[in-house]
Amino acid sequence: MELRVLSAREASIFACLTDTVVAPEPILPPVRETDAVRFFDEWLSLLPPLNRRAMRALLLVAEMTPLLTGFGGRLRRLDRGRRTEWLRSAERAPVPQVRMVLKLVESTSQLAYYGNDGVLMRLGYDAEANLRRGRELRAAEGRP
Amino acid sequence: MTSMDGHRPTRDARAYSDGSDAIRPEAVRVEHGRDISGERTVRVDACVIGTGAGGAPVAKELAEGGMTVAMLEEGERVTTDDFNARPRDMMARLYRDAGQIATLGNVPILLPLGKAVAGTTLINSGTCFRTPPAVLEMWGERFGLDAMGAAELDPFFRRVERIQNVVQVPEELAGRNALVVKRGADALGWSGDFIYRNVRGCVGSGICTFGCPTSAKQHVGLTYVPLAWNAGATTYAGCRARRIETSGGRVRAVEASTAGGGRLRVECDLAVIACGAIGTPLFLRRQGLGKDSGELGRNLSIHPATGARALFEEPIEMAKGVPQSYFIDQFADEGIMFEGAAGPPDYAAMSFPFSGERHRELMLSYPSISQFGLMVSDLSRGHVHERGGLLQIRYDLNRQDTATFKRGIELLCELYWAAGAKVVYPPIEGIAELRDGDLSAVREWEPRPGALTLLAFHPLGTARADARPANGVVDENLALRGVEGIHVADGSVVPSSIGVNPQITIMTLATRLAFHLLGAPPPHDEPEPEAIAEPRITRPHALTA
Numbered sequence: 001m002e003l004r005v006l007s008a009r010e011a012s013i014f015a016c017l018t019d020t021v022v023a024p025e026p027i028l029p030p031v032r033e034t035d036a037v038r039f040f041d042e043w044l045s046l047l048p049p050l051n052r053r054a055m056r057a058l059l060l061v062a063e064m065t066p067l068l069t070g071f072g073g074r075l076r077r078l079d080r081g082r083r084t085e086w087l088r089s090a091e092r093a094p095v096p097q098v099r100m101v102l103k104l105v106e107s108t109s110q111l112a113y114y115g116n117d118g119v120l121m122r123l124g125y126d127a128e129a130n131l132r133r134g135r136e137l138r139a140a141e142g143r144p
Numbered sequence: 145m146t147s148m149d150g151h152r153p154t155r156d157a158r159a160y161s162d163g164s165d166a167i168r169p170e171a172v173r174v175e176h177g178r179d180i181s182g183e184r185t186v187r188v189d190a191c192v193i194g195t196g197a198g199g200a201p202v203a204k205e206l207a208e209g210g211m212t213v214a215m216l217e218e219g220e221r222v223t224t225d226d227f228n229a230r231p232r233d234m235m236a237r238l239y240r241d242a243g244q245i246a247t248l249g250n251v252p253i254l255l256p257l258g259k260a261v262a263g264t265t266l267i268n269s270g271t272c273f274r275t276p277p278a279v280l281e282m283w284g285e286r287f288g289l290d291a292m293g294a295a296e297l298d299p300f301f302r303r304v305e306r307i308q309n310v311v312q313v314p315e316e317l318a319g320r321n322a323l324v325v326k327r328g329a330d331a332l333g334w335s336g337d338f339i340y341r342n343v344r345g346c347v348g349s350g351i352c353t354f355g356c357p358t359s360a361k362q363h364v365g366l367t368y369v370p371l372a373w374n375a376g377a378t379t380y381a382g383c384r385a386r387r388i389e390t391s392g393g394r395v396r397a398v399e400a401s402t403a404g405g406g407r408l409r410v411e412c413d414l415a416v417i418a419c420g421a422i423g424t425p426l427f428l429r430r431q432g433l434g435k436d437s438g439e440l441g442r443n444l445s446i447h448p449a450t451g452a453r454a455l456f457e458e459p460i461e462m463a464k465g466v467p468q469s470y471f472i473d474q475f476a477d478e479g480i481m482f483e484g485a486a487g488p489p490d491y492a493a494m495s496f497p498f499s500g501e502r503h504r505e506l507m508l509s510y511p512s513i514s515q516f517g518l519m520v521s522d523l524s525r526g527h528v529h530e531r532g533g534l535l536q537i538r539y540d541l542n543r544q545d546t547a548t549f550k551r552g553i554e555l556l557c558e559l560y561w562a563a564g565a566k567v568v569y570p571p572i573e574g575i576a577e578l579r580d581g582d583l584s585a586v587r588e589w590e591p592r593p594g595a596l597t598l599l600a601f602h603p604l605g606t607a608r609a610d611a612r613p614a615n616g617v618v619d620e621n622l623a624l625r626g627v628e629g630i631h632v633a634d635g636s637v638v639p640s641s642i643g644v645n646p647q648i649t650i651m652t653l654a655t656r657l658a659f660h661l662l663g664a665p666p667p668h669d670e671p672e673p674e675a676i677a678e679p680r681i682t683r684p685h686a687l688t689a
Contacts, residue, residue: 022493023500028508039232046242050534084500091499096594099573100252103597107494114507115232115490123489123510125463130349131229134357143163143345143359144224144366 001037005044005052011037013059016076018109020083027122034116040108058105065090152306152671154340159311163345163360169370174221174261177382177402184408186378188212190661191398191412193385193427196263197650198634199418200368201304205658206414207375214410215377216400218384219260221365227355231491234354238267245422247526247539251593253448253600255537256353257422261381262365264420265647268601269352269468270341270361271483272310273644274301275652276681287639288611291620297652300659302670304651307371308342308362312675317348319465321486321514324456328563329472336472339483340677342367342647348465351488364651383408388415388431388630395629414629414661418654421603421635422537425528425617434607434617434624443608444526444539445641446600449519450549451485451495452556453506454565460514462486468517472559473679476521476643479545480552481679482559483645485517495597497569497576506569514560518552520545521643521684528606541593550591557583571597602646607636622657633657643681 003011019031031037044052063075066086075083090102113119120127137143189211192203199215207213227234235243240259247253258264277294284290304310315323318338329336346360359366369379382403389397395415400408419427425441428434465486472482489510496506496513506513526539541549553570560568561581568578573595575585589595610616613625618637624630633654635646642649659666 021499021503023504025504028504039236043236043242046236047244048241051241051244087499100594106499110493110496110499110503111232111235111490114493115230117230120230120489123507124461125488127229127488130351131227131357133347134224134227134229134349134359137163137345137347137358138224141162141164141166141345142168143166144168144370 003041006041010056010059011041012076013063014040016083017059017062017105018113020080020087021106021109022113023080023084024113029118031113034113034119036109036112036116039112039115058101062105150671152673154311154674154676156311159309159343160314160317160346163358166344166359167367167370169373171373173373173378175378175380177380177408178404180402180406180408181404182406184406185411186214186408187411188214189412190414190416191216191410192416192418193398194263194418194420194423194634195261195364195369195379196258196418196420196634197265197364197647198654199416200262200364200372201651201654202416202418202633202658203377204368204372204375205655206661207372207377209658209662209664213372213377214412215372215379216383216385216398216410217261217379217381219381221261221379221381222266224355224357224359227357229349229351229357231351231354231488238355245537247446247537247600249526249538249540251541251596251598253446253539253598255446255600255603257420261369261379262363265363266355266365267353268647270343271468271645272305272308272340272342272648273677273679275642275649276644276679278681279640279642279684282684283639287609287616289609289620289639292653297656299666299668299670300652300655301648302672303667304648304655305673305676306670307367308651309344310340310342310648310673312340313338313466313469317346317466318469319348319350319462319467319486320460321462321465321516322470322484324460324514324563325484325516325559326470328559331562332559334472334474334559335680336470336474337677339469339471341466346466350463350465350467350486352467380408385427388433390627393628395627414631416631416633416657418632418634421606422528422535424632424634424636425606426530426535428607428624433627433630436626437614437617439608439615440617441528441606442525443605443639444528444537445522445604446526446539447519447602447641448522448541448545448598448600449517450553450571450596450598451515451517452553452560452571453496453513453515453569454560454563455509455567456512456514456564457566458512460512462492462510462513462515463488471679473681475552475555476679476681477683478551479521479548479643480555481519481521481643482556483517483519485515514565516556518549518556520548520552521641546591546593549596550586550589554583554586557586602635604635604638604646605640607632608639609637610639621660622653631657631661640684643684644679
C-alpha cells in the first residue's frame with residue numbers, strides 16, 4: 001500500500017490500535033481487509049501540519065504506553081485480550097485530558113473502519129446505490 | 145416553486161420528489177486561484193470575502209442591483225459530481241481541517257465548518273428557522289437593534305425562504321428515527337413538528353451533512369452563487385483574502401493570495417467580509433480593524449449540542465430518510481431544543497459510546513438504533529484568537545449551561561422511554577446505559593462539563609452588531625466602525641444565541657445589508673409562505689436564565 005504520510009511502522013500501529021478499538025468479529029471483516037489505514041493516511045494529509053504531527057506522535061505513544069504501564073510489551077506485541085485491558089485502563093485514566101485525547105483517537109479509528117464500503121454494506125448502508133440514485137435523478141430531471 | 149394567490153406553498157410534496165425546478169447558471173463564472181500564478185488586478189464595485197450563508201446572498205443581491213461584484217473564496221468550488229455518498233470520505237474533503245476544529249476549555253467541543261464555495265451551507269442539515277421574534281425583541285432592548293425587529297425583517301425572511309425554497313418535511317420522508325421520537329413526544333404531550341428545510345427534490349438520501357448526492361439540498365452554491373453569476377458576479381475560488389487596503393478612511397482594495405502562488409488584487413469601493421464567526425474576527429484583527437469596541441473575537445456563542453441513542457425492538461435504519469426532520473420545542477424557553485441527528489453507520493460509530501466489544505455489539509445493532517440531538521441556547525461565551533499563527537477557540541461551558549444539559553439529557557431519555565426504547569445510552573461519561581425506564585442515574589448525576597460529549601455547529605457573535613459604538617464591532621447596518629466601506633455579513637454579527645439553527649438568520653441579515661447598500665426599499669412584494677416553523681420561544685433564554 002502506498003502511503004502519503006504514515007511510515008510503515010505507523011500504519012501498522014494504527015491498524016493494531018483500530019483492531020483493539022473496534023474489535024471486529026464475524027460478520028465484520030478484520031481491519032486488514034478494509035481500507036481503514038489508507039483512509040487514515042489520506043485524512044492525515046488533509047490536517048494542518050501541527051495536528052498531523054500530533055496524531056503521528058499519539059500513535060507512538062499508543063505503541064509504547066502498554067510497555068511503560070506494566071502490560072508486558074508494546075501494543076503490537078500484545079494479543080487482543082491484553083490490548084483491550086490496556087485500552088480499558090487508559091479509558092479510566094485519572095487525568096481528563098488523557099481520556100479526551102483517547103476518545104479522539106478512538107473516534108478516528110471507528111470512523112476509518114466503519115466508513116469502509118464493505119462494513120457499511122454489512123450494516124445496511126449501500127453508499128454506491130445512494131450515489132447511483134442521485135446520478136440517475138440528476139440525469140433524468142436535469143438537476144445540477 | 146411558483147407562488148399561488150400571493151402565497152408560496154411550503155407543504156408541497158413536490159419539493160420532496162421533483163428537482164426539475166433547480167436554479168441553473170447561465171454560465172459558471174468561476175476563476176480558480178490555482179490558475180493564477182502571477183499578479184492579477186480586477187476592478188469591481190463590491191468585493192465579497194466568503195461565499196457561505198452570508199457572503200453569497202450579499203453578492204447575489206448587489207449584482208442584481210447593478211453592481212459589479214467579485215466573490216473571494218478560500219476553498220475550492222465543489223459540485224455534486226465530487227460527492228461520493230460516503231460520510232467518512234466527505235468529512236475529510238469538505239470540512240475545514242478535515243473536521244478537526246475544536247474548542248479548548250473545560251470540555252473540548254468539535255466545531256465542524258465547511259471550506260468550499262457555499263461554506264458551511266454545503267455541509268449543514270438544511271434546517272430552516274426564522275430568528276424567533278422574542279430574540280429579535282431582546283436584540284432591540286439589549287443591543288439597540290430596533291431596526292432588526294420581526295416586522296422589519298419579515299420581507300427579507302420571505303425573500304430568503306423563496307430563493308432557498310424552504311418547505312416542510314413530509315412525514316413519509318422523515319425516516320423512522322424521527323417517527324419513533326415523534327411517537328414519544330406525542331405520548332408525553334410535548335410540542336414538536338416536522339422541520340422546514342431548503343430543498344428542491346429531496347428523496348431522503350440521508351447524508352445532508354456530507355454532500356447531498358441528488359443536489360436536492362439547496363446550499364448556496366446551488367442558489368445564491370449561480371444567481372450572482374447570472375447577474376454578472378465572478379467567484380474567485382482558491383483565493384484567500386490577506387489584506388484590506390484602506391486610505392483616507394475608506395476601503396480601496398482587497399488583496400488575496402491564490403492557490404497557484406499568485407496574488408489577486410481586487411480594487412473596490414465596498415468590501416463585505418463574510419468569513420464566518422471564526423474567520424472574520426481573525427481577519428479583521430490582522431488588518432488592525434474593528435478593535436475599538438474591544439469586542440472583536442469575543443462573545444462567541446456556539447449552541448453546544450449532544451445526542452442520546454436508544455435501542456428499539458423495531459427497525460430504525462437511520463440512514464434512510466431526512467436525517468434532521470423533526471424538532472421538539474416544548475422546552476425551548478429553557479434553552480433546550482431537540483432535533484434529529486440520524487446518519488449512516490460510520491457517522492454513528494464516532495458518536496456511539498464504548499470501545500471494543502461493547503461498541504461492536506452496539507454497531508451490530510445499528511439497524512435498530514435511534515439517535516436524537518439536544519441543542520442548548522448557550523449563556524456561556526468564548527473567544528477566538530490566534531497565537532503563533534494558530535487558531536485558538538476558547539470556550540468554557542458554564543455552570544448554568546451544564547445544568548441545562550443535564551436537564552435536556554434527562555428529558556431526552558424520558559422521551560425515548562415514552563417512545564418504547566429497550567435501552568437508552570445517555571451521552572454522559574460514567575453512565576453507560578439505562579434500562580427498564582430508569583432515569584435515576586441521570587437524575588443523580590452531579591453535572592460537570594468534562595463528562596459530556598459535545599459538538600457545536602453554530603458559531604455566532606464574534607463581531608457583534610450593537611447600535612452603541614462602545615459595545616459592538618459593527619453598527620445596526622452591519623457597517624464596520626472606524627473605516628468607510630467595510631461591512632460584515634456572517635454569523636459573527638449575530639449578537640446572541642438564538643436558540644434555533646441560524647442559516648436563515650444569517651442569510652436574512654445579509655440580504656437586508658445588500659438592500660441597504662443599494663439604497664433599495666425592502667422587498668414587500670415577496671410572497672407570504674403558506675406556513676413557517678414557529679418554535680415556542682417566548683422568552684430568550686439569554687435574558688431569562
